[in-house]
Amino acid sequence: MYVYDEFDQTLLNERVAEFSDQIKRRLSGELSEEEFRPLRLMNGTYLQLHAYMLRISIPYGTLSSKKLRMLAHIARRYDRGYGHFTTRQNLQFHWIKLEDLPNAMADLASAGLHGIQTSGNCVRNISTDQWAGVARDEIADPRIYAEILRQHLTLHPEFSFLPRKFKIGITGAAHDRAAVKMHDIGLWLRRGPNGELGFEVAVGGGLGRTPYLAETIRGFCPSRDLLGYVEAILRVYNRYGRRDNIWKARIKILVHDLGVAKFRDEVEAEFEASKDYAPVLDERLVAEITRRFHYPNFENVEDNPPELQAAFHDARFRTWYFNAVAPHRVPGHAIVTISLKPVGLTPGDCTADQMEALADFADQYGYGEIRNGHEQNLCLPSVRQRDLPALWRKLDAVGLALSNVNLITDIIACPGLDYCSLANARAIPVAMEISKRFADPDLQRNIGRLHINISGCINACGHHHIGHIGILGVEKQGQEFYQITLGGKADENAKLGTLIGPSVPFDKVADVIEDVVAAYIELRERPEEIFIDTVRRVGIQPFKERVYAVR
Amino acid sequence: MTSPLDQKLRIDGLVVITANRLRDGAVIYRTAGGGWTTDLAGALVLDAVAPVKAELAQAAGEGTLAVGAYAAPVVHDANGRLVPGNLREIIRSSGPTFDLRRVPAET
Structure with missing residues (x-):
């Protein structure tokens, strides 16, 4: 957990005072909506269909119990008692009132929370692996570098008015x-030839109307050059990125238009030219930031304690354990994923009561730390294995001991x-209906790993392109229709899904998904062959035939 | 559905002037007296471009009451009641199309 220093807190307090004054001037009429809109967006405040929405940044998906309690307080005091965890490690409140925002922002800032970098054409909240720092397959904690980038790029004058929003993702696993x-x-932590830390650097990924996967332009960038190299990329983007057409303004379009080789040459030339003044990430600075990450003082405990072995006699616990619990890098500990995908309810929503309960559980069993990931689930990253049975019982009491992680009802x-x-079409009711159709836990486990992603418009906030099954809502003559894609993947072997055919109306989407799954069950070579591997082996044609033969 | 704010003004049927209330974002409708109401039944109903433009211009000049005013379609239902004319406006008027209650045990 990174602990803010006085500089960070002062920045937040000053931002609250500034935004509060801007709100006051808007409410009095001193500022027009045209003048106010970019100011509120810089603080994560959007105007949606029937209310304002406040988007709060959760840098690298890491929350303390104190921060989660504050989010619960905001939900209860200023909103409607719940919040919505997004696909970009943010949290949204959907019913906030503009007149309440000064107080809400001050409350948030008191816990180190804010809406900076959640909107506007700046570098947005930098996202990472929700298992950062505790994953067994990690070479270093990516949050150290995410925090360094966050500090360097927050309110950076040169990069605060980019052609379009800019997202950085980083992993060490x-x-x-x-x-x-x-x-x-996209940044992957890598080891260099002499064991030194650095990054593979990729650019130009993004979903939306024109989806692309990021392409590598540097196989290894030493960590000391990270800031300089990222600056060089941003500078090339600032120089050549289009500002005349919002649909062509993202860096992915520039990379595609120039070609990745030409883009790389531009970045390398800029990096070389700026070497005399580019920021250097020396070991002292990394050590200073690392020092401010307060890691848990892990207990010296053994794997498979008797309390855990005894709990395996309970079939419900066993099911939950094998679905939601993952190995931890420290013996005697475990990573616990908290699914926010109950059957028939909104994916990613969490009530104030649940947030407070989770904060308590984190304090009692998990060193006070909570994470959220792009799948819209939460995670207790460090739980003592001996405490898992007690934690499970408490999670169950508040509706959070779900055993559907990575299964068909774990819908994004x-x-x-x-x-x-x-949006052009609804996404949540589609998710609700699909989860009801596949509510049977045995059926879900029989189907196995399957990711469904749903977006209500081409902006793709539901990341439909990278769902094993992707569902995109579109509008046709005032009616909601949905395009179905198959074969997308979000991991290190990422792929964009392929459209299987004409769109289907709202009330037929769940039927189509049932057909696709039935086809998969018939087509898989063995039960262990997961959906995405079957699609890769047989292609989309058999699924297409199954879906459209009767329509 | 394409945002109404991005659409060219074309009036094909009955419309009301709608916006979000500045202070809290609530959905509001223009009344015949030049005020605003949260009740669609109290809205001024128009059916031609000229009066719509005039109301929008007036709303835009007011500044501190309403944000993003535009013309939204309405129809009369079988009982003669004024109702929103498309799904987007139904949602704006009535809220999300599912039960917002999160945990069955809490309801």
Whole structure:
């Protein structure tokens, strides 16, 4: 957990005072909406269909119990008692009132929370692996570098008015849990020839109307050059990125238009030219930032304690354990994923009561730390294995001991037309209906790993392109229709899904998903062959035939 | 659905002028007296471009009451009641199309 220093806190307090004054001047009429809109967006405040929405940044998906309690307080005091965890390690409140925002922002800042970098054409909240620092397959904690980048790029004058929003994803693990290839800059921690730390650097990823996967432009960038190299990329983007057409303004379009080789040459030339004044990430600075990350003082405990072995006699606990619990790098500990995907309810929503309960559980069993990931689930990254049975019972009591992590009901969905002013179609009711169709836990386990992603418009906040099954809502003559893609993947072997055919109406989407799954069950070579591997082996044609033969 | 704010003004049927209330974002409708109401039944109903433009211009000049005013379609239902004319406006008027209650045990 990174602990803010006085400089960080002062920045937040000054921002609250500034934004509060801007709100006051807007409410009095001193500022027009045209003048105020970019100012509120710089603080994560959007105007949606029937209310303002406040988006709060959760840098690298790490929350303390104190911060989660503050989010619960905001939900209860200023909103409608719940919050929505997004696909970009942010949290959204969908019913906030502009007149309440000064107080809400001050409360948030008191816990080190804010809406900076959650909107606007700046470098957005930098996302990472929710298992950062505790994953067994990690070579270094990516949050150290995410924090360094956050500090360097927050309110950076040169990079605060980019052609378009800019997203950076970073991981230190072999298995990509942060969807790094979908980012404008994707960073993988690597070891150099002499064991030194550095980064593979990819650029030009992004979903939306024109989806691309990021392509590597540097196989190894020493960590000391990280800031200089990222600056060089941003400078090239600032120089050549289009500002005349919002749909062509993202860096992915520039990389595609120039070609990745030419883009790389531009970046390398800029990096070389700026070497005399580029920021250097020396070991002292990294050590200073690392020092401010307060790691848990892990207990010296053994794996498989008697308390855990005894609990395996309970079939419900066993099911949950094998679904939601993952190995930890420290013996005697475990990573616990908290699914926010109950059958028939909104993916990613969490009530104030649940947030407070989780904060208590984190304090009691998990060194006070909570994470959130792009799958819209939460995670207690460090739980003593002996405490797992007790934690499970408490999670169960508040509806959070779900055993559907990575299964078909663990659906990623954007807020869609039920909240969002950009959406063309609803996403949440589609997710709800699909999860009801596949509610049977035995059926879910029989189907196995399967990711469904739903977006209510082409902006792709539900990351439909990289879902094993992707669902995109579109509008046709005032009616909601949905395009279905198959074969997308978000991990280190990321792929974009392929459209299987004509779109289907709202009330037929769940039927189509049932058909696709039935086809998969018939087509898989053995039960262990997961959906995405079957799609890769047989292609989309058999699924297409199954879906459209009867329609 | 394409944001109404991005659409060219074309009036094909009955419309009301709608916006979000500045102070809290609530959905509001323009009344015949030049005020605003949260009740669609109290909205001024228009059916031609000229009066719509005039109301929008007036709303834009007011500044501190409403944000993003535009013309939204409405229809009369079988009982003669004024109702929103498309799904987007139904959602704006009535809220999300699912039960917002999160945990069955809490309801």
